Amino acid sequence: MLFILPAALMQFMGDQSKPRGKDELDLLYKLLKLCQEKDLRDEMYCQVIKQITGHPKPEHCARGWSLLSLFTGFFPPSTTLMPYVTKFLQDSGPSQELAQRSQQHLQRTVKYGGRQRLPQPGEIRAFLKGQAVRLIVIHLPGGVDYRTNVQTFTVAGEVLEEMCGQMGITDPQEVQEFALFLIKGEGELVRPLWPHEYLNAVVVNQNISVHSRRLSWETPLHFDHPVYTGTHYAQVLRDYLQGKLMGRAPADTQLAQLAALQHLGRASKSPPSEQDMLDYIPKTLQWQVNMDIIKSLTGQELRQLQGHSPQDAQISFIEAMRQLPLFGYTVYVVLRVSKLVLPGPALLGLNRQHLVLMDPTSQKMCCSIALKDLQRLHLLSPLEPNGAPGLELNYGSADSPQTIWLELPQAQELHHTIIFLLDGSASSAQWFQWPSLS
Structure with a gap:
């Protein structure tokens, strides 16, 4: 393999003629694929640096620098060679823009590991043309x-x-x-x-x-930026209206207060319509309440809240939601849970510390599993035709292992998110490889 590197490099740079039927993209992929072998990377660095040092033809030299800039974003040199490559880039930086980029790419590679898969041809062409943005x-x-x-x-x-x-x-x-x-x-x-x-x-x-x-709500909230306030409000509002923060209808006055805050949050100048009122009540609760009473109470709340700005209303809505048991969790609706006999779907809350299951009817926490106690996750195929997939969780100690499975449409998303919340530690990252997106 070693004798192929110098030839392919010089052909890419234009110092030698290209093989029949091959263009610079073919040669570049050839070089990158060769250097997926760790044993060849130091040789590649040395060959490129040797070729571009004192090169008499600026156009050919620029191609070599483009290759080095790309290469530093994929593969680091060995720890032995690293100081020499770094020194070369630092010395070249004042007069060579691509040397500065190469330094940045190499720093990212050391910090993040480098890109693992080679780019599509379109991205490589754009990179070579300086159009990588x-x-x-x-x-x-x-x-x-x-x-x-x-x-x-x-x-x-x-x-x-x-x-x-x-x-x-x-x-x-x-x-x-x-x-x-x-x-x-x-x-x-x-x-x-x-x-x-x-x-x-x-x-x-x-x-x-x-x-x-x-995903987490541990840091104190600060409503000092309009986009910050608006996006937090929208996320909390979406969970509320989907019935993910409360399972049973609260007092009419509380529903009316929340409806009034939503109406003010829209910056609406007119009284809420019948459709507005439906929009302000979670769909899962609409059948449990008297909408005429809620509308009348909402009108009273709006009169008391006169002078509140839309942003004030949104902040007040979030503060009201913070009192609910599942605030601060990412919430999923679980259709069935092993070991638990519930009258209907359960609500699953997930944060960085633990996973909880709540009976929405009684608002009672039925189960809590610390994420640090999870030993294994396993996706399950639907138990019935057209049914929802499942997720099996093995947790507990070796002396007292336990298993629970959950059936929900978002089983795959829950699986991914649990692993993500485990901070990508070596012990958890080995459980799962992300699927291909192509």
Whole structure:
């Protein structure tokens, strides 16, 4: 293999003629595939640096630098060679822009591990033309879109930190409470992105969208930025209206107060209509309440809340939701649970510490499992035709192992999210490999 490297390198740079029927893209893939073998990487670094040092032809030298800039984003040199490569890039940086980029790419590779899969041909062509910047849209709760430019070696954690900064979030601990999610198609695959994942490696076609939401609520909330307030309100409101925060109807006055806050949050100047009132009550509760009474009480609440701004109303709504038992959890509706006999679906709450199951009728917590006690997760096929898939959880100590299975449509998403919340430790990451998105 060693004798192939110099020839392919010089052919790519234009110092030797290309083989018949081969273009620079073919040669570049050949070089990158060769260097997927760890034993060849140091040789490749040495050959490229040797070839571009003092090269008499600027155009050919620029191709060599492009290759080195790309290579540093995929594969690190050995610890023995690293100081020499770093010194070369630092010495070349003042006069060579691609040396500065190579330094940045190499720093990312050392920190995040480098891109694991080779890019599609279109991305490589854009990189070689200096057109590696790509627009990605991140969809936040409430219909807010955050647009940002990513490059060949941009990782999810960098984009998440940038997005949070635009919402006034500067505490690193709070940034970690948000996550980017990939959604394939209409939801056939939903999974969180690890901070070290390279966005261009996973957002590979138009059938994949990127979303963001808050997963943990441990850091104190601060409503000092309108987008921060609006996205938090939209996320909490969505869970409330889907019936994920309460299972049974509270007092009429509480429902009316929440309806009034929603109406004010819309900045509506007119009284709520019949349709508005339906929109303000969770669908799971509408059959349990007298809508005429709720509408009358809502009118009284609105008169008392005169002078509240839409943002004040949204903050008050969130504060009211914080009193509910499942606030701060990511909530799923579970159709069936082994070991538990419930009159209907249960609500499952998930945060960084534990998983809980609540009977929505009695609002009683039926089960709590610490995530640190989980030993194994296993996806189950539907038990019945057209049924929902399942997730089996093995937990507890070796002396007292326990098993529980859950049946829910979002079993795969729950599976991915549990592993993500385990912080990607070596012990948990080995349980599961993310499925291909192509």
